Amino acid sequence: MDVVLHQKEEIIERSEDHDLEEELQKKGAADEAVQNKRVIVQPWKKQITLRGVIASIFIGSIFSVIVMKLNLTTGINPNLNVSAALVAFIVIRTWTKIARKIGLVSVPFTQQENTMIQTCTVACYSIAMGGGFGSYLLALSKKTYELTGVNTEGNAPGSYKEPAVGWMTGYLFAVCFIGLFVLIPLRKILIIDYKLTFPSGMATAVLINGFHSMGDKMAGKQVQGFTKMFSLSFLWGFFQWFYSGQGNCGFSEFPTFGLQAQRQTFYFDFSLTFVGTGMICPHIVNLSMLLGSVMSWGIMWPLIRKQKGGWYSAAIPESNMKSFNGYKVFIPIALLLGDGLYNFIKISSITLSSMYTRFKERKISSEKSNKNNAIDDLKQDEVFIRESIPMWITPCGYIGLAIISAITIPLIFPRLKWYYVVVAYICAPSLAFCNAYGAGLTDINLSYNYGKVGLFVIAALVGKEHGVVAGLAGAGLIKSVISVSCVLMQDFKTGHLTFTSPRAMFLSQAIGTAIGCVIAPLCFFLFYKAFDIGNPNGEYKAPYAIIYRNMAVLGVEGFSALPKHCLHLCYAFFAFAVGINVVKDLSPARIGKWMPLPMAIALPFLVGAYIAIDMCIGTLVVFVWHKLNSKKAELMVPAVASGLICGEGLWTLPASILALAKVNPPICMKFLVS
DSSP: OOSOHHHHHHHHHHHHOHHHHHHHHHHHHHHHHHHHHHOOOOOHHHHSOHHHHHHHHHHHHHHHHHHHHHHHHTOOOOOOHHHHHHHHHHHHHHHHHHHHHTTOOOOOOOHHHHHHHHHHHHHHHHHHHHSSTTTTTGGGSHHHHHHHOTTSSSSOTTOOOOOOHHHHHHHHHHHHGGGGGSSGGGHHIIIIISOOOOHHHHHHHHHHHHHTTSOHHHHHHHHHHHHHHHHHHHHHHHHHHTTBTTTTOSGGGOOTTOHHHHHTTOSOOOOHHHHHHHHHSOHHHHHHHHHHHIIIIIIIHHHHHTTBTTTBOTTSOTTSTTTHHHHHHHHHHHHHHHHHHHHHHHHHHHHHHHHHHHHHTHHHHHHHHHHHOOHHHHHHHHHHHHTOOOTTHHHHHHHHHHHHHHHHHHHHOTTSOHHHHHHHHHHHHHHHHHHHHHHHHHOOOOHHHHHHHHHHHHHHHHOTTTHHHHHHHHHHHHHHHHHHHHHHHHHHHHHHHTTOOHHHHHHHHHHHHHHHHHHHHHHHHHHHHHSOTTOTTSSOOOHHHHHHHHHHHHHHHOSTTSOTTHHHHHHHHHHHHHHHHHHHHHSOHHHHTTSOOHHHHHHHHHHOSHHHHHHHHHHHHHHHHHHHOHHHHHHHHHHHHHHHHHHHHHHHHHHHHHHHTTOOOSOBOOOOOO
């Protein structure tokens, strides 16, 4: 999904358990203190190395393939920052060992270089993850246009744009780079003056500092665990391929709980990628998905199908929005909008309240902190401020790129006029600041919510004939600016804690963004040409493409296209999503932490129950491992999960090449009623 679910849940849990957060901060401070005693901070130009850039391209390409597969199958986007930092550590350590063995001199591998590679890698695969390939860009395709219903009033004839490497690459360059220049002048205020935690950035910094202080023995165990699971996962993907034939064949269709359950998508599809994803995501995310699977495929869809001929016409195909598919699409939209709107209001309120309080007490808190600051904190601040980014870069970069975007985006999407682009870029800086401030407090990135608001507004303003295309393109424009600026600020927090120069961080982010704008469209087309992308009955369902398309149609047409009682069910699930969030926030922590996540509940409604089963197996492995040996589990789970995800994810690359070469698996393994 376009929203990173487990990031959200981790921070909700942190906000409910202040002791855990304090413990994490103390651990981070301890790790930093160890490093400060023995690390000499190099100039920023030496923190960016050629081998680091090469490693970033290699790792970023692998992760782009992995997240593209996740985008086009389920839409789930787990936080892979930890995995990126771990793989970067493994790659450079292997590089230096090989260089030593063949007699080459290699410069020491520092946490600054590790941070630079992690930043560049994350910036690269973030384009594949959040560039709209599984949502608003794919929603423009002809297939999604046809699935939405060509006869509906809002889905005007010809309102689609087929994917192509050229225009997608140009669009990404136009909308992604401008976000790098939005919040540069405010980095000191957000990170040093307001001392925002940016928990994802802080957790990554603690991990990187730990890699470079824990010793070779502990690091060796993680490397060994990653290598074993990577090899196992890759070989398992290769083995499965032989039995996948053509059509619904192979282990991915194994009727684990019987054929009747399989018809309702309840089965284990032996995907180690999703098992690894389940190991990374918190337990409540996976259990929420299982609940959503039971609610939809176990109860609701069988009951609604029985109303065929009553609630919706039996003559209309089920894939039509005025038929059964209308329920499948708009009920999860209601859940997403209810959860998104609630969190939008909640985080905005927290942000405004905190900003007012901190501004009011800034002088007092500043004096107090100066008295109590540790030497380590002062050193971090000094490194962060010393190599500042020139102020003139911000206005020149932002205004220059905004002018270029206002010219180029209407050329790509003639329906999105230049004045809509200009208005969006005028509003973006204030929205980006609010989003980054809220993410610094809670780690919840609301950029997709801002994008959805922009989608509805632009679609309604442009009108029925061109509103869908303009709305989808505008959603990506707004979302990209706000998201990239927030990710950069999280990386600045990581750099602050690892003594990495802000100039090196900014340049690493820019390099990674440029690489991602080229690699992501190529990865997408590898899948688009090799597999049946967007087929609601296939492996690559791309569920959020149809959701975004229907959001745009809803913004243009209103509710008139929905089948009977669909709107009432949407109201009920919207209220259900809001109610769950209210109970979670108002109840005691011991109760609130068990409340399900509406966004996770919504995912299986379109995709199927098998994803939830895969991820629940991952969460079961982690749960049992922690019961048996909690200390070892804490060390090894990120490495094992990363290996499982990367191995099978990398097998997708040769599988795609084989599919493009028309090389079919030799065996089709199917199961039939006896």
